[in-house]
Amino acid sequence: MYRTHTNGELNASFIGEEVTLAGWVQKTRNKGFMVWVDLRDRYGITQLIFDEERTPKKMMLEAANLGREFVIQVKGIVIERESQNTKMKTGQIEILVSEFTILNKSLTPPFTIEDDTDGGEDLRMKYRYLDIRRNPVRENLIFRHKVTMAVRNYLSKEAFVEVETPYLIKSTPEGARDFVVPSRMNAGQFYALPQSPQTFKQLLMVGGMDKYFQIVKCFRDEDLRSDRQPEFTQIDCEMAFIDQEDILHTFEGLTRHLLKEINGVDLAAFPRMTYDDAMQKYGNDKPDIRFGMEFGELNEVAQHKDFGVFNTAELVVGIAVPGGNKYTRKEIDKLIDWIRRPQVGALGMVYCRCNDDGSFKSSVDKFYSQEDLGKWAETTGANQGDLICILSGDKNKVRAQLSALRMELAERLGLRKSDEFAPLWVIDFPLLEWDEDSKRYHAMHHPFTSPKPGQLELLATSPGEVKANAYDLVLNGNEIGGGSIRIHDKETQALMFDYLGFTKQEAEAQFGFLMDAFQYGAPPHGGLAFGLDRLVAILGGQETIRDFIAFPKNNSGRDVMIDAPAAIDGAQLEELNLQLTNKS
């Protein structure tokens, strides 16, 4: 046994006891006649003391020379500390050391193992095992565990069964790109890693499992945007004999439980908003409703004047920035530069100051009267002291641009408080979305989503109008979960594949097993999946999912610590009946 106690548990009640501790040297302080060593482990820090009156000289010297991150084991007596530290769990005591062993030495770490380290991102990723020794990283991983345990226990209690679905499945070139795995035993054939267990969880419903969940790794071979990972974790759920209301009720229950259990926050029933409303009011299907700044559509009050830019725009839309009238001209110009960046892509911005005396001052004063501007203020909900920011142009583009501006301004104004939680169900998603590249409609959620009852016929005439029984759960402006009621009969599923451009043969080859299954008494079913990485980050009051993943990959999909991916040897390739093309 290497220790009788951890470094986080000793307090005054242990004074006089002999204990054995082990851990890492956080730091040493040498006053000559006295040496203190802070001994650290996962549980805390305990102060060790060596002094010239009570400690053998040799040990004293050894203690003084301990390097940072050395691993040591000590035996000693718990004594009362002279100057107590009320901020530490172990601040009342220290250990007068009688025996002392170095278990392992350490090179000087490439960055300091402190809450605020001097190590940059790249260095910390290369030495992730040292990064994990730092409190914030370790605490994030423990927090993640706490969340998953709460999820599992809640869903188990609700009669959900966690079922492991396979990782080696079949490639279906719909949606994102699959990672594939060559099969040695089946020459020329490949498995695919699942983008989600979607078809399997539906088959479990056909199989009468009734309530399924799984916390499961999923894989997408995408060109990585920042803060995306090629492997990510889902809380994947499915239920049978339910309608949309049952799903919303069940997973609102789970989310409320998590917020209560993990964050100590009691929330009332979650508001709901249709997709159309969300787009109109926030320009975004995952609005952050911790703050207002709702869109005011200004076509009626801003068009048909002499300002051509507005008159020719599909949409003129503005938001009121609380207290924004205090911005200087220079600050506003910077804001305009910000929205003109290619990432946002607006051409320009019209603004209108709402002065404290009730008057208005806009950047387009020559076209609009005070009365006109008053209507702008009314429509955007602007008060005296606010600034109205107005964009115009193509509806979809301008909404996305104004949404970006709204979020940016809210961030600057401190309105996105990490300890405030504003969940929102966004419902009634369109079934299909237009894809400019392929010039056709794609399934917005996935091809298994059922259209709203009675809307199947609309597919032929107004495909873009068809709404689905699809829903997202949004928390603080992030989509933390999404799902749908599924198609559960072969005819509708076949029709949907047909509509999405699958030939009969393709549909059969890729999803024949699912359509077959639907012929043997498939129950009505539906589900939802949470993105665990994102959920944990938000519950943890942070934004970056990488901080909640033990061994994340970088934006090129590399693990820089173990240096993967890597070349494999020729014999391995040969066994797989593969060869590299010249390109590689």
Add this chain to the structure above:
Amino acid sequence: MYRTHTNGELNASFIGEEVTLAGWVQKTRNKGFMVWVDLRDRYGITQLIFDEERTPKKMMLEAANLGREFVIQVKGIVIERESQNTKMKTGQIEILVSEFTILNKSLTPPFTIEDDTDGGEDLRMKYRYLDIRRNPVRENLIFRHKVTMAVRNYLSKEAFVEVETPYLIKSTPEGARDFVVPSRMNAGQFYALPQSPQTFKQLLMVGGMDKYFQIVKCFRDEDLRSDRQPEFTQIDCEMAFIDQEDILHTFEGLTRHLLKEINGVDLAAFPRMTYDDAMQKYGNDKPDIRFGMEFGELNEVAQHKDFGVFNTAELVVGIAVPGGNKYTRKEIDKLIDWIRRPQVGALGMVYCRCNDDGSFKSSVDKFYSQEDLGKWAETTGANQGDLICILSGDKNKVRAQLSALRMELAERLGLRKSDEFAPLWVIDFPLLEWDEDSKRYHAMHHPFTSPKPGQLELLATSPGEVKANAYDLVLNGNEIGGGSIRIHDKETQALMFDYLGFTKQEAEAQFGFLMDAFQYGAPPHGGLAFGLDRLVAILGGQETIRDFIAFPKNNSGRDVMIDAPAAIDGAQLEELNLQLTNKS
């Protein structure tokens, strides 16, 4: 809402209530004036009744014509059943149906959805979603969930943290074959799927995580023996600042908890046996100790007579078969045929009957006196009425053969009771084992296992003698877990790689990150991994792991339900910078 109750919850206390139920038609009985339908879901079966006095004629007809596995929804009143069924949870009541909807039809299933189905293995695998509707399969999956929840809650309470390690890692051509995943973004390079999270859990210990676990999928591209799967699940565990005793104590605690919680069995401290003893007494490193039949080594008492076969053998060893003297000559001949099968490979068997009168009758009577045979009986612990079976030859081979015979006979004698649990720690495993194919020593556990203190030096002189801090947990003759104390300093690890035939460059390329990590204050650590599939099967009183996996693969590594693996299209290959060789 599709139902107010499930089909497993209604009893006499609900009589008079109006309920809505949904589920599958298990069967219908039509007496003309009365129709009964058994409605099934995951939770049970509820009997529906339609009768000519109270049911509209049209509905009656529809009910009578319902096919098996149709999905229906009914509304009705809970009434008392005339002839109650005390074996069913819902046997006191039935539902007098007033409204009735077919939610989905079903083709006639390819096999009956009954506990004892008429479907063969292949058919059930192809239609696994229907197989899962059968009680035994579904109950196995629910049982698995119950076990994993018990594991997670126990380990969490013991301060273990479940940390997700990556699935896309680096290929290390040591041990079994890796499945590899071509990287599109890093042309010509490959990820590998983990055979276990071994190096990552060790890095978590270096990272101060202190106590780690994970229930995690692992992958091995092996030629599949029966009841092996290319993807399987481990309960993977690691602890820091521990020695072997701490590990055994901790995971004996977990196993005892599972046996108590899942099986209601209270077990005393688990016995321990060295590897050498296990091999000597049972010819096997995972002995089933639910029954005796220990090996008796007979060299001393059976050699140096005139029986050349024994005299030239490295080992003569026997077991006493309880009550075996009742076997006829024909039965014994069949037993001899059995051990001569290539799977066992013995050349022959000597036997000795222990008669009720205390006399002996052996198949080699001309070489041995009654006194000699008496010593055989003494050494093997045979009593009157037993049969002694004796094999001879090369020590390792003959032990394996006699072990196979021992297990086979115990099975036939009904000594392997599935509701009896006999755990056993096998400890002091050799560090290395000789590999005939490559004519060199391999790591018996893996290259990260530490030799016993002070035995590192033996490597140079008697490598086969070196014992490791490695241990297996055996339950009822199955290895359910295994692990070791790890090497935690760079020098020893480098020495071990060198000894195992790695060049410095290979060791650095494959495991450089781990040896680097060991330089920054790695704590002493060790761990253990349970094979979850096997553990669950044994706790469930069964032998076949496939029965506890939702969607297993067959012996060619195929999922016959979804028909994977499969060809992928040329564009996909091209993106991966790969082409198939002619062979495939």
